[in-house]
Amino acid sequence: MTRNLAIDSFIISDDSDCYIIAEIGHNHQGSLDKAKQLFKSAAECGVNAVKLQKRDNRTLFTKAAYHKPYDNENSFGLTYGEHREALEFGRDEYVELQKCAGELGLTMFATAFDITSADFLAELDIPVYKIASGDLKNTPLLRHVAQIGRPMIISTGGADMEDVQRAYDMIMPINQQLAILQCTSSYPAEHHDLNLRVIETFRTQFPDTVIGLSDHENGIAMATAAFVLGARIVEQHFTINHTWKGTDQVFSLEPIGMRKLVRDLRRVREALGDGIKRVYPSEVGPISKLSKKLVANRNLPSGHVLAEADIAIKSPGDGLPPYEFDTILGKTLKRPLAEDDDILFQDLA
Numbered sequence: 001m002t003r004n005l006a007i008d009s010f011i012i013s014d015d016s017d018c019y020i021i022a023e024i025g026h027n028h029q030g031s032l033d034k035a036k037q038l039f040k041s042a043a044e045c046g047v048n049a050v051k052l053q054k055r056d057n058r059t060l061f062t063k064a065a066y067h068k069p070y071d072n073e074n075s076f077g078l079t080y081g082e083h084r085e086a087l088e089f090g091r092d093e094y095v096e097l098q099k100c101a102g103e104l105g106l107t108m109f110a111t112a113f114d115i116t117s118a119d120f121l122a123e124l125d126i127p128v129y130k131i132a133s134g135d136l137k138n139t140p141l142l143r144h145v146a147q148i149g150r151p152m153i154i155s156t157g158g159a160d161m162e163d164v165q166r167a168y169d170m171i172m173p174i175n176q177q178l179a180i181l182q183c184t185s186s187y188p189a190e191h192h193d194l195n196l197r198v199i200e201t202f203r204t205q206f207p208d209t210v211i212g213l214s215d216h217e218n219g220i221a222m223a224t225a226a227f228v229l230g231a232r233i234v235e236q237h238f239t240i241n242h243t244w245k246g247t248d249q250v251f252s253l254e255p256i257g258m259r260k261l262v263r264d265l266r267r268v269r270e271a272l273g274d275g276i277k278r279v280y281p282s283e284v285g286p287i288s289k290l291s292k293k294l295v296a297n298r299n300l301p302s303g304h305v306l307a308e309a310d311i312a313i314k315s316p317g318d319g320l321p322p323y324e325f326d327t328i329l330g331k332t333l334k335r336p337l338a339e340d341d342d343i344l345f346q347d348l349a
Contacts, residue, residue, distance in 0.1 A: 005210040018265040020047045022238035026087040043104035046262040056116035057084045133157030146174035155214045157185025183214035188251035199229040220261040291317030296337040
């Protein structure tokens, strides 16, 4: 069964490069200029897409949660509602950022945290929708976004297989453009909690669906392991500076890390190859130097019958290979050989 997902002009499949998403989230701190800086830096790193987060804060949170005091070093307001509103972009900012992303050759999309936000993104013709782990059980939101008819990427942190299957069963009858990401919803996620083999489980359980990784670890090595296991989408939080204010900055990749991640994910696809064992031209010289051949162990006269003591195994390996040792035993020399002369089949009667 073929699994593929088209996002703009990129076709994600088992045979494709990894589709790499720089999760900007709210690392832009509510600043349009900083968001543009993040987009530009992400494009320079070679990612495929940048992702924002969209919330309709007034309807998303209870009044108690919205008005709860939020006094800490990462707060952008006196209450949690004020904090969230300070980080939220409206239509004008989204239009400006869409233009910026297009000029940089990036796909821009966003996580929709509620139905109002999903409709907001639909009006802007956002090409793909992300569903956060916290909404995996939110079947009304899943249904609503599926009906928009654009590709969907869902994260699965804090969920068991029943939760993932329920989401899949809700979306697929409506919209088959789906990708499922293994995710561990801790920030940062410890390596022993990543459970990357779930990627293989997902690939078996959902053979018609692109599988990926939403990675919250501090590092880049696990993403390449995920690719080897079959992940073809990798999402990593991205920032320009870890010291910027914000809860996500500390576990986000800076440009040097993102560049290495992109490089490694591109390399690992090539490094996996096609599974056919072959000799590469680059190996011929080193192997000839390091391998062995069969030579005369001493001066031998014509007509001599070769015994084990007459044959030496020495480098370089530019003659008869040692696996022919038993073949030439007992054969008669047609010409004399000096010590270290190659023993060749044409020299034997």
